[in-house]
Amino acid sequence: MYGLKTEASFDSAHFLTDYYGKCENLHGHRWRAVVHLAVDDLQAEGTMKGMVLDFGVFKRAVRELAEALDHTFLVEEGSLAPATLAALEAEGFSLFIVPFRTTAENLARYFGDCLVEQGLPVSQVEMYETPNNCAVYRPQ
Template sequence: MYGLRTESTFDAAHFLTDYHGKCENLHGHRWRVVAYIGVDELQKAGNYKDMVIDFGEFKSALRELTEELDHSFIVEEGSLAPQTLACLEAEGFTLSMLPFRTTAENLARYFFDRLSDRGLPMSQVDVYETPNNCAVYRRG
């Protein structure tokens, strides 16, 4: 199998809904996303002959996705009262609403799926909350 790996980072705040521990409070991370592509064979012809894909396209795709969340407050839809959301928006905060609990595990799946939707043959995505701790989502 042939593979490519790239990574990108973003800074964002979040909290875990219905969690009892430190992470139930609003806090932030320098999130590190490491994405892997895997294919059985290299391309046979054209501009990408003997390549998996162009590294530039892979890097750009991941960076576009991490930029969407950079310097935002990542919020699980339905986890905050409408009045709270309205106050945050009135203060000018950037909110990134997601349809899932904002765990590293779910973010790994989110990036995997979004990159796959762009036609990239994803094999794995790692999402680091800290330099030593990451969640992994792999192709099944």
């Protein structure tokens, strides 16, 4: 088994719907996504012969995902009133609306699924919400 690992960070705000504690309020994180790839065999031919994947390709894919979320307000679809969304957009806020609760677990899965769709052999994604706390997602 061979593997690669890279990471990217992004800053964004969120809140948790139907949560009764501090995290129900708008707050921000310096999220850190650590992505692992795994393959049984290295590529046998072409420019990536002897590699899992070119690090440049891997890093670019992970960083593009992070960049899309950087300095955005992560919003669970249906969690804010349409008038609230319209007011935020009118003020120029960058909203990233997702069809899931904006937990570290779901963000790890989002990263993993997006990268798998791009053909990357993702074995694990760790999404750090704080320097010491992360959620882990392992695609099937």
